[in-house]
Amino acid sequence: MSQKSLITIILICTLSGFNVANATSVSDQDTQVISRSSLGVWMLKQDLNQPKFNCAIRFISAKDSQTSFSIFGPTKQTSHATILFQAKNIPTTYTPQEIQIQLRQQNLAATPLKAQLLPSSQTGMLAVNTGDIQQTLKSMRDQEKDMQLKLNDATIYTLNYEGLAQARTAMQDCLAGKAVKTKSLKQATAEIRPLGNSTITGQAFYKGAILAKKQYPPKDSQAVGLIWMTDEFKAWYDQVKRNKKLPAHIPESILKHFMSTRILDDQGHFKFTNLPAGDYILIANFSYDKNVSHTEVVGRTDVYAGNQYIGSNDQIARWNYVVKEGTSFEKPVTISKDGETINVSLDKSQIMCFLVCF
Structure with a gap:
């Protein structure tokens, strides 16, 4: 193996996992890093200009940073919550499409869900509207192993996560109008590598x-x-x-x-x-x-x-x-x-x- 190919392989293997330093596209102004683990990172997005609205938590997998799980709270236009699944195996579409999927979690019965495929050209996005945001948060377990979405018996999404308890508390504080102060994206990145300008x-x-x-x-x-x-x-x-x-x-x-x-x-x-x-x-x-x-x-x-x-x-x-x-x-x-x-x-x-x- 040549030196050139060796270092390229090391880089590719290393970056196949997620760390906060990879999240360069996320705005540092309104994003807080709630927790990090070997499975991934939980982030909170809050709109400081509109307290109680536009709150969202997002988990990004360490296995593949294109796989994420997000929960969006109410906005001034909509009162319901939305769960967004994002992954490479979710079908892509140019126009929104209503579909029927099945949620599978360990030790629980399979749950049929109505979902909407959202327009995307690369990584597929799937939205599920839910009712009361507080009830949605309470119904979720603090960790999941091999959570799956099925479409016509094909697995289109798989996720392992932990640490929802901290993310849930941060989300509830945001919904209550509190300004959550944990670690900004820049502060979390500084724990991984020195920063400059x-x-x-x-x-x-x-x-x-x-x-x-x-x-x-x-x-x-x-x-x-x-x-x-x-x-x-x-x-x-x-x-x-x-x-x-x-x-x-x-x-x-x-x-x-x-x-x-x-x-x-x-x-x-x-x-x-x-x-x-x-x-x-x-x-x-x-x-x-x-x-x-x-x-x-x-x-x-x-x-x-x-x-x-x-x-x-x-x-x-x-x-x-x-x-x-x-x-x-x-x-x-x-x-x-x-x-x-x-x-x-x-x-x-x-x-x-x-x-x-x-």
Whole structure:
């Protein structure tokens, strides 16, 4: 295994789990981190301008940060509560659709639910309207193992969570008009990695040839990661290279060096914020469309001149189709001083040097 592929695999494996540092798209102004565990993180969103309204709690899975479970309280327009399920296996739709699903929880009878598929192009979203928000909160257990949603006998959603008791209390305080003060998203992130005032923005794309069109990672995907290249990380990675294998456990002091963010649009734009000055490595990892041509002899045609056989020609069929091809590529970035904004093109068509150069 090459040094380049080893570090890419470590990054991908590390970022497949969620930590608060990944949640760069969540507003820090009105979001509180209620609790974190090995299963994921509970967050509270509150609208300080409209006390008692627009309260929401959200659990984001550590297994897959695209899997989440949210409960939204009343607004000035609606008095009911809404539960929102979000996951890759939930079908996507361009227009809202009413469907019937089944909720399955351990040691409980299956519960049929009326739900609505919400418009989404990448990660599916499913909304279930409930009645009184307080009753909804009381009816939920503090932890769930292998909670599932079924659609036509197919499992479209699976979630393990714990820590709802703290999230429930925070939600009830918000509904009562109290300003909840636990940890802001920025404070929680500071527990994981040092913060600064710098930003790295850019665009990731693959371009296989000079005249080929640019292909971008999917919107909302976590296709771009960032590694903070401190002396501590380099020393740890040198040891990994000497061992020639992936570590079974990555220390907390090393985990703070790994970050990811979501692709912002269909043109592959991304953004990392609150970074300290220093050296970094950007890594893109996604699939692109590859055109493949295939020829096949499907028969033969005999050729005659009069009654005289003079030879034969192959009958050739040509097939053109598109396959998904995985790609990963990297680029070093340096923030010289705190407060800088660096804009980069994370481009497969460029020749880039990574840790193999050390």
